[in-house]
Amino acid sequence: xxxxxxxxxxxxxxxxxxxxxxxxxxxxxxVAVLDxxxxxxxxxxxxxxxxxxxxxxxxxxLLRRAGDAGVAxxxxxxxxxxxxxxxxxxxxxxxxxxxxxxxxxxxxxxLVGLLxxxxxxxxxxxxxxxxxxxxxxxxxxxxxxxVLVGGAVTxxxxxxxxxxxxxxxxxxxxxRRLTILGRRVPPWRVAAMREAGFFRALWGTDDVLHRxxxxxxxxxxxxxxxAGGEVLGSIWVAAVAGRPLPPGASEALRAATHTAAAxxxxxxxxxxxxxxxxxxxxxxMEGRGSPEVLAERASLPARxxxxxxxxxxxxxxxxxxxxxxxxxxxALRCAVFGHRAVVVPAGGRILxxxxxxxxxxxxxxxxxxxxxxxxxxxxxSTTDAPVRVGLxxxxxxxxxxxxxxxxxxxxxxxxxxxxxxxxxxRAEDVADTVGIMAVVEALGAVTLPPGTSVARLAAFDAExxxxxxxxxxxxxxxxxxxxxxxxxxxxxxxxxxxHRLRRITEVSGLDLDDSGARLLAELQxxxxxxxxxxxxxxxxxx
Numbered sequence: 001x002x003x004x005x006x007x008x009x010x011x012x013x014x015x016x017x018x019x020x021x022x023x024x025x026x027x028x029x030x031v032a033v034l035d036x037x038x039x040x041x042x043x044x045x046x047x048x049x050x051x052x053x054x055x056x057x058x059x060x061x062l063l064r065r066a067g068d069a070g071v072a073x074x075x076x077x078x079x080x081x082x083x084x085x086x087x088x089x090x091x092x093x094x095x096x097x098x099x100x101x102x103x104x105x106x107x108x109x110x111l112v113g114l115l116x117x118x119x120x121x122x123x124x125x126x127x128x129x130x131x132x133x134x135x136x137x138x139x140x141x142x143x144x145x146x147v148l149v150g151g152a153v154t155x156x157x158x159x160x161x162x163x164x165x166x167x168x169x170x171x172x173x174x175x176r177r178l179t180i181l182g183r184r185v186p187p188w189r190v191a192a193m194r195e196a197g198f199f200r201a202l203w204g205t206d207d208v209l210h211r212x213x214x215x216x217x218x219x220x221x222x223x224x225x226x227a228g229g230e231v232l233g234s235i236w237v238a239a240v241a242g243r244p245l246p247p248g249a250s251e252a253l254r255a256a257t258h259t260a261a262a263x264x265x266x267x268x269x270x271x272x273x274x275x276x277x278x279x280x281x282x283x284x285m286e287g288r289g290s291p292e293v294l295a296e297r298a299s300l301p302a303r304x305x306x307x308x309x310x311x312x313x314x315x316x317x318x319x320x321x322x323x324x325x326x327x328x329x330x331a332l333r334c335a336v337f338g339h340r341a342v343v344v345p346a347g348g349r350i351l352x353x354x355x356x357x358x359x360x361x362x363x364x365x366x367x368x369x370x371x372x373x374x375x376x377x378x379x380x381s382t383t384d385a386p387v388r389v390g391l392x393x394x395x396x397x398x399x400x401x402x403x404x405x406x407x408x409x410x411x412x413x414x415x416x417x418x419x420x421x422x423x424x425x426r427a428e429d430v431a432d433t434v435g436i437m438a439v440v441e442a443l444g445a446v447t448l449p450p451g452t453s454v455a456r457l458a459a460f461d462a463e464x465x466x467x468x469x470x471x472x473x474x475x476x477x478x479x480x481x482x483x484x485x486x487x488x489x490x491x492x493x494x495x496x497x498x499h500r501l502r503r504i505t506e507v508s509g510l511d512l513d514d515s516g517a518r519l520l521a522e523l524q525x526x527x528x529x530x531x532x533x534x535x536x537x538x539x540x541x542x
Contacts, residue, residue, distance in 0.1 A: 001028045001119055003072060003098060006046075009118040011136065011266040014106040015075065019089045020098040028072045031115045033108075034062075041069030046100075046115060050108050054080040060091055067095020075111070078104040082290075105275050117228035118265055136266035138164035145260075148252040149221070151237040151245050152176060155260070158203075158231055160185040163267065173218055176238055203231050208250045208257075219245060223253045227261035232268070235260060281342035281353045287402035295398040298342050298353070305357040305364050306401060308392035309372060310408035311350040312416055313383060326350070326379060333378060337371050349412065353401060357394060364394045372424040380423070388415040391426045410434050440526045453510035453517065454524040460507045469507065472500040474525050477518060 004024035007017060020026070029044040036051055039062075047066055052059050054076040066074050076088075078101055092099045102111050138155050146153040146166035153166040154176065161184045178186050193199060202209055202224050213219040218239040225232045235257055239245050280297035283289045285308060295302040311330070327343045330352055334341035344351045354371065357364040372389040379387040390412030392404035407427045414433035415425055427434050448455070454470070461467045468490075475486040476497070487497040504510060511517050 002026065003028050006115070006118050009262040009265055010114050011268075014103055014111055014114050016101045016103060018085065018099040018101055019092050020073070021093045022096045022098065026072055026098070028119065031112060031119065033112060039065075041066050041071050043070035044072050046073050046075060047071050048075045048102075048108065048112065049077075052076065054088065055084045059084075060087060063088060063091045063097060063099065064095055067092075067097040071097055073098030073100050075100045075102055077102055077108075103276060104279075113228070113230055114265060114268075117230045117232070117261070120228035120261070136263055138263055138267055141256075141260060141263050142166040145235060145237070145253070145256045148256060149237045149245065149249040150243075151221070151249065152240050154179060154236040154238075155225075155233060155264075156185070156236065157233045160190050163233065163264070173216060173238060175217055202234065208253050210250070213239070218242075221245060221249055221253050223257040225257045225260045225264055227265065232261055232264040277342050278344050281401075282344050282346075282351075284398050284401040285344070285351060285353060285405040291397070291399035291401075298398075300340060300342070300353070300355045300398050302399075303397050304355055305359060305394050305396060306353060306355040306398055306404070307357060307364070307368050307394045308401060308404040308408045309352040309354060309368070309375065310390035310392070310405070310412040311352060311375060311379065312388040312390070312412050313349065313379070313385070326382065329378060329382065330375060333375055334371065337367070337374070339367075339371065349409075351405060351408070353398075355398070361394060368394065369424065376423040386423055388412060389424045390415060391424065393426070410437075413437065436526070440523070443523060443527060448524065452520065452524060453508035454521050454528065456508040457504060457510075458528065469500060469504050470525070470528070472497060473504055473510075473521065476501060476512075477522050477525070481512070 002024060003020065003026050006028050007015060007024070017024075027044045028046055030042070030046070031048065032040070032042060032045045033048045033050055034052065041047065049059065049062060052062060059076065063074055074097060076099070080088075080101075088099050102108065106114070142153045142155050142164045143166045154162060155164045157163055162179060165180055175186070175189060198209075202222060205224070206226075208221055208223040211220040211222070220239070221237040222234055224234050235253060237245065237249065237253055277298045280294040281300075284291060284294045284298065284300075292302050300306065313326070327345070327350070330343045330350065331341055334352065334354055338356060340355045342353045344353065352375075354368070357367055368391050372391050376387050376389045390408040390410065392406075392408030392411075395401055395404045411425050411427040411430060411434075414427070414430035414437065415422060417437065418430070418433055422430075454473075457469045457473060461470050472486075472490060475490050476483070479485040479489070483494050483497055483501075487494040490497065492500075501512070505512070510521060
């Protein structure tokens with residue numbers, strides 16, 4: 001077993017290679033967990049350095065001793081400084097031992113199981129029809145097995161959830177149809193098989209089980225997929241078009257279950273791959289870490305234009321169950337437009353790091369605008385609230401993704417504050433709103449005199465529960481002194497607002513004819529409630 005083959009089976013979602021001075025063709029005979037009190041170093045084994053700090057001198061000494069003993073590689077825990085990584089690489093070059101890292105998404109216990117199962121699975125020779133399949137391509141595997149056994153194939157996990165199915169849809173029986181539509185075997189069917197002891201028999205044998213045809217349900221074969229003593233799932237084969245399964249189907253399925261183990265192991269870590277890409281994209285957008293390394297982890301071109309979209313989901317009733325669907329829709333729409341995108345949740349919004357943009361600045365901006373419009377339109381129809389999209393500046397590469405994120409979030413914040421009909425914008429498109437937000441933020445540290453007009457109005461409203469002088473002044477100023485428009489927003493008669501304006505003058509001493517006094521009042525109203533809008537939209541009804 002070579003290190004390269006083992007890594008291809010386990011997948012990068014569990015294990016990452018830092019350096020392999022002897023190449024990837026080195027043999028791996030087994031997996032061992034380090035005993036710190038009584039360390040043993042066996043040739044050609046992969047040593048899991050549990051409890052060893054990669055930043056410590058102990059890690060360096062351990063690597064040297066492992067190299068002297070001919071250990072295939074040493075696996076350290078996730079997270080280390082560039083200094084420590086460089087020192088370990090230097091020692092690895094001297095000792096000829098590979099250095100690997102456990103990912104943050106895989107525990108030591110999970111990694112031990114995956115590696116031992118991977119060693120068992122990788123040693124199984126692939127059946128001819130499955131040669132050339134990409135590791136983890138379960139749909140391709142299902143189609144290949146269907147050709148081998150002459151039936152319709154479903155690959156399931158140990159909870160009877162559908163992982164993949166073949167494209168053989170000729171005269172599909174009802175059980176298969178319900179299983180594929182629901183992405184899992186119907187619960188009543190699972191309960192019946194469990195009660196009959198079927199799963200106990202399936203997980204307890206290396207043989208292929210045969211289920212005879214019953215009424216409208218055709219005959220089936222099923223084989224458990226296991227590696228290193230661990231059950232990974234099962235492969236089901238159903239007869240189609242009323243034809244019986246061929247005589248050699250059981251032997252073909254038995255061989256296929258051994259080949260399938262490597263693919264199921266690789267697919268199991270694919271979710272971790274997605275999380276690694278998401279984490280790398282988040283680090284890029286926050287300006288952390290090495291842009292080259294992070295771009296590679298996120299599968300983004302390191303030297304091609306990219307940009308960030310900030311997607312605001314509004315105040316709809318979508319819950320946590322909707323988020324995966326929204327993420328998938330975002331990624332799919334970006335792919336349809338020919339872009340590589342990584343979708344990252346960020347509190348009440350979603351950030352999308354988009355690459356594969358045109359090298360021409362004008363065309364890349366147009367591409368981004370079209371993409372933003374499409375996302376806003378489709379997500380608004382999916383949720384029950386308008387979705388707004390802030391377009392970040394196009395950056396020359398992922399190294400500048402943080403600047404694009406900042407401009408995208410500014411644009412989204414401005415769109416949200418104005419609450420107008422516009423749903424997609426760049427920061428420059430809403431520059432006045434962005435400018436007001438910047439001024440208000442800068443004035444947040446300024447201490448105003450306690451007796452300003454707005455301060456006196458706020459104190460009066462606080463003392464008199466039914467008073468609405470502050471909102472009335474805000475509406476009046478926001479509508480340029482138009483009493484009719486302001487009263488309509490406040491849902492009061494114009495004469496009632498005129499009475500309130502006289503009362504505002506009496507209580508606060510504010511001179512509404514003084515432009516300087518009006519400016520100070522507007523700024524202080526923003527400081528009192530920075531989330532109330534920017535003056536271009538209607539004030540709340542009072």
